[in-house]
Amino acid sequence: MTGMLDMDIIDISTLTHVVPPLATTLAALPALPIAGINWHSVLFLLFAGLACGFAIAVVAADNVVRMALYLVFSLGATAGLFFLAGAEFIGAMQLMIYVGGTLVLLVFGVMLTAQAPLVSIKPSSSDRTLTAVAGASLLSLLLTAAFSVDAWRGPGVGVVPAPSATPLGMALVGVRVDEPPAGTPVGGRVGYMLPFEIVSVHLLVVLVGAAYLARAKRRRTPRPIDALASAMPVETVATAAPVATMAPTGRSAGGAKSALVGGGR
Amino acid sequence: MMGLVLATASVASLAPCLATIPLFAVNPFTEPVGVVHYLIVGAVLFTAGIACMTLKRNALGILMGIELVLNGANINFVAFASPYLRAEGAPTLGLDGQVVALFVILLAAAEAAVALAITLNFYNNHATVDVDRADDLKG
Amino acid sequence: MKGPGFLESIEAAFPGAVVGSQLEALDPWIEIAPARIAEVCQWLKSRGEPRFDSLQCVTAVDWLETDPKKAAKVSWQPHLEMVYHLWSTSARATLVLKVKLPRWSGDVAGHLPEIPSVAGVWRTADWHEREVYDLSGVSFSGHPDLRRILCPEDWVGYPLRKDYEMPTEYHGIRCR
Amino acid sequence: MPDLIEDDPRIIEFDVRTDEMLVNMGPQHPSTHGVLRLVLRTDGEIVSETEPHIGYLHRCAEKIGENLSPRQWIPYTDRLDYLAAMNMNLGWALTVEKLMRHEVGEKARHLRVLISELNRISSHLVGMGAYGLDLGTFSPFLYAFREREKILDLFEEACGARLTYSYITVGGATADLPPGWLQRCEAFLDQFEPIIKEYHALLTTNAIFVKRTAGIGVLSRAMAIDYGCSGPVLRGSGVDQDMRRDGESLYTGMYDGYAFEVAVQKEGRYPRDHSYPTVPSEAVLGDCWHRFFVRMLEVVQSMDLVRQAIDRYAACPEPLSEPLKLFEKLPVGDAYLETEAPKGQMGFYIVGNGTPIPWRVRARSSSFSNLSVTHELCRGCLIADVPAIVGSLDIVMGEIDR
């Protein structure tokens, strides 16, 4: 997140006068011999390294929760890259939605891996080798493509673009206010009203669908999973804990299994 | 753990190393980065995502792979959209790139919700999240 | 509950169940035959007049004189005595039931004397009988969950018996 | 298997397959009032089964009692319900007096009412404050302790101790009250009376408090009697029973001439409820809120009794009756007596055999029976309700584990 402190857009000039003695002290320091560092680029390297490193860590890790954590870091670093590219709104969006979505992944990872065998499902070594080979070839292909255009290779102009939130918002409601790129025909730029509406409806459908799938309901017919659950004696749970048995007081002898999971009634 | 550190370190050092070869003609410490730098990151993320999808047997792992792939693509969109990364006056995608990235993020959230629902149903029926066991349709 | 009429109504309902009684004592008591205690209690709770709908206390008294000199003087044989204090919330009356049990079933040390559980009559008896089992060593047949309650589950012996010897150590912890 | 909880609206089943988890609440847990251990079988936040494990404070006090004379055992009764040691002393002293057919004098009788009712106030203050703590509010606890400290100061003046008093003893009390004590006690009551409104504002009528307690842990009348519950737990379920009125004559005789009304809801009304907050509409008779409210009413009731006792005690011309000798021969026979302690009916049983040392001593504590309903009350509740329910029973482990 320190990307926001990058040199091009920092503005804390007022602080100088809040802490003048400190500034004077610092100013007295001798100039360092390095010619000049573009902090923007350094931060880019930092975030790029984090994003790539954690992406690879996601592949390398076996534990679901750790994978989710690395994914969060990778996505967070990507948000930093977006900020550096001047897409502040996209960056904040990435933080809010993507990372928030991964949070849910994380929670599910924790919940679904309550049983020890599911914590890490390890792929076979042949799979690993195959993936490494395929991944390497894919990467080389992509990199070749990336380097193939000369215009992409040169250094950037190094100037922060105008804030994009307002034009973006206007574009989403169908009005283009941003500067058209060179060579764009005047009549050819349209807003994004229709896609915006489609996405809105889409999200609504997904929301309803998710609520439908996750709604609470009573079951009347047993599922295969319940048969499995009743086949797995509850005693395994009980003996794992320091309690010998739970008292089946007031319940039938077979009542060790709680009514809460009994789907078969 | 050590492997992780090494991987991170090697990737972090990848960019400056690449910068020294004449292909780039950019010193990342002193000059502004260009589109190609973002494309490299996008490529790495994309590849990692694909690898994740193929390698993992855990349904959640596959889901994470998909997220990575979408992110890799998003980085490209943003990079092409950013005037910062291009030479003076060079054409960019402009706002369109950002809007597409925005839609990708939104749809990814929707996709995650649906995929999670599928995973959950799968878990309900199979008591596992190992997708290799999803062979009910096998003849 | 005072008055001989009550005693007779029990005798009428359960012939032979009342073994003895002492109506002049501070708390007048009726002695019930061990095997009949549960049914008598069930009757007392649901049919008797007044209804003894509440159980106040279950106690076991160990009648054993460990000192041989004094033991020669006592008038009773060693035995265990169960004492049930009943309470009627409607009539606000008490009733004491006593049951005589052998100290060991069949006089074999270690074999707990058995008595029907009244936990099915009053839920109060559940924990109280567990406590009696734990501390005095009485086995309640038909109890839903007869486990030690105050002492650890692997404790040896019944502390409220008069001949109880405190162990010297418990899991490496010095007790004496 | 009978589906006892089929209709509980909180028992819902999700499409997600869930596993049960056994959780140990206690013996080291902030809200189990000492060393109670509850083993919860939970499905997420929902508790399907609760199993109390007790005995962590067991010291076999009854066995100790078989080796001491009744007066020597008095300090051990202090440790039963250590929050209401005076009431424990009183119960044991009365039981022994019953066995010995001994009656204390008029002045000692009023002193005992005065002291035991004062201790009831302090015990209920702790119960109230700790209940607030269980529900996550800390301040009422300290407000309650502030007032309790003043009662303890009074006790300290009377007997020198602040927690384990051993004050009331067989045959009377160890000492008479110091001069000026009655005035200080009255001053305390005058000062304390308006403060009760604060407690009602912070807890009884607080919206969140009502939400957390009303309708939670409903103990039906029949179940309360069946489980042998007593005290505020029983009266909170609407059973009109108070040993001070309904008990044995030896005990009720102590309250002869005292005017008090049992704090129980009759025909939907509590006594004197005109001056107190009305029962919230969500509250069901027998739930946590009612148990709590009964305790609050009993504080006021005890204040009344203390005031009456002060007057009578001061009006008594005769000196305080002397306690019995330390080793007094006990007659052959047995005696059982239940008194109304703050937590419920405290029963003592003593068997004498002609020597000064009792043959058998038995303490039947109210918390023991009250606690045994937890597994019924906590079935199908949420984890957060477990402290709310256990706290509303107001248990003290000292008298459960004995």
Added chain:
Amino acid sequence: MAEFLIGLGLPGWVAWSIAALVAAVLLLNVIAGGALVFIWAERKIAARIQDRLGPTRTGGRFGWLQSLADGIKLLAKEDLMPEGADGLLFRLAPYVSFCASFCAFIALPFAFDVVGQRLNVGVFFVVAVLGLEVFGVILAGYASASKWSLFGAMREAAQVVSYEVPLGMCVVVPVMLAGTMDLVTIGEKQAGWMSSWYLFHDPFTFIIFWVYVTCAVASVNRAPFDLAEAESELVAGFHTEYSGLRWSFFFMAEYGSMFLVSGLAAVLFLGGWNGPVPVARLLGFSDGTGESAAYVVRLVGLANLMGKATLGVLFMMWIRWTLPRLRIDQVMTTCLKYCTPIAAVMFAGAMFWQLFLPGGLFPGWGRPAGEIREGWLEGPGGLPAAASPAEDRSSTVTGGDPVERAGLATRSPR
């Protein structure tokens, strides 16, 4: 500051680096120093509420060194990690929480233009980053290998994710009124008399402020919503197994977020750094009056905002020591059945108010109309002075107001 350093002859990148460092250290001090003060204040306030004295001895009078002593104790404490814990995640979790709390401060303005980094999506950024704090909590709960911790973590996850919805809705209202997400501009738009604060903008904003307060308290996990660490239920919730320094990081994160949401409330609803009475304007001071006047104005603004945020924190302390804790289902009910619909209705109401009564019930009264231009244009990105050392600045400045141009464009036939 950087210009100042450049003026002293330092190379540009060094000047910028130093400026950035100073800013970072200052922000860190706000959190760490704030936590120290607030922990002490919480102790004293709790004590006063509870009829106690609180710390009285450490550091002489009032126990003002108490938190420092606490800190030293925490440093000296043994650092425990339970057996079976996931070591990496266990160690990482407190720092994740702390970093999230810290990062959100970057975009929070403390006075006009006194901000770590002025972002034109400031509000959005703060809310997004604040939501990341929950990651640390979940990781702590999962990695502790304790069931109580797991319970706490799951509660926190459910709670924070849910409360982000109404919180977001509440935050959108001032954004809508100001027409920008830039916090600096939002604050500046409320300059003037107290009546121009968004709290008093219309009845809807007044209500939604209280919804915001509820959601903010819930999202930073303070009583009565402190379910994740409910000590009477979950022992200590997600930090059950933590001790020493790591535990104190959770603590600092909590106090940091408390201050943050209070600061955000101050900027969004309570006029930000503008006092109830526009003293400076009445006296004729403004940024244009001269440099020293501007600094005085900013210092006063800083004190204003700090005071308002501190009041917010004190308010949270007050309710914490007064109210019992809600149950998890009640917390969810509060969020989904009350806060969200109320926020939605208030949002619509504020929208219509803005549409039909843009000048308020009494137009032209107490509201500085037309003083502030479109916020995003004034952002640092568009401000030539703050731009990069790259020579060509003019290329970044877009000509005219794009919205206006768009309006013209839509009017003109294509």
